[in-house]
Amino acid sequence: MVHVARLGERRVPFVQRAHAAEVVAQWSEDWPDRTAEVEEWDRGRWERKGPGGVRVAVRDQMPERTVVFHARALFVPGGERATTGLPDRWSVPAWDFETDAYTSRPSVWRTVRLPGAGQEVEANARGTDQEAVEAAFAEACAQAVGRAQNPGKYGDTDEW
Structure with missing residues (x-):
């Protein structure tokens, strides 16, 4: 069984x-x-x-579960932070089989230019260490502002 x-x-x-x-x-x-x-x-x-x-392997032990801290912000061209109406920081429990939500790393971050006419730049950070996520989020936001102000520096000009 x-x-x-x-x-x-x-x-x-x-x-x-x-x-x-x-x-x-x-x-x-x-x-x-x-x-x-x-x-x-x-x-x-x-x-x-x-x-x-x-x-899909049938598991013979309990999966790992942790609380993952998240942070997200949007920046419009020019570098101003956009108001989204959503929380910019939150945490959720996640299991290792939830590959879209789980991480075992203290923090990771990224920025991405969103498709569409608005050309917003999104900054994201997540991880298992709340302080590390806060520090990573500050780095992500700094890069997102730079990307929003100078799209050519980050190779985003093809999308404009």
């Missing part, structure tokens, strides 16, 4: 039911408005119909 933690649309397979149940319980506590339950699949069904099939 494969014990599958169904977390919304995501399915995470486990060898032991206790691991799947623990992940479901924690997920339900973190996200009470989202579906979470344990399903039992035979291994053949998982390999044929599971997302990723045999490429």
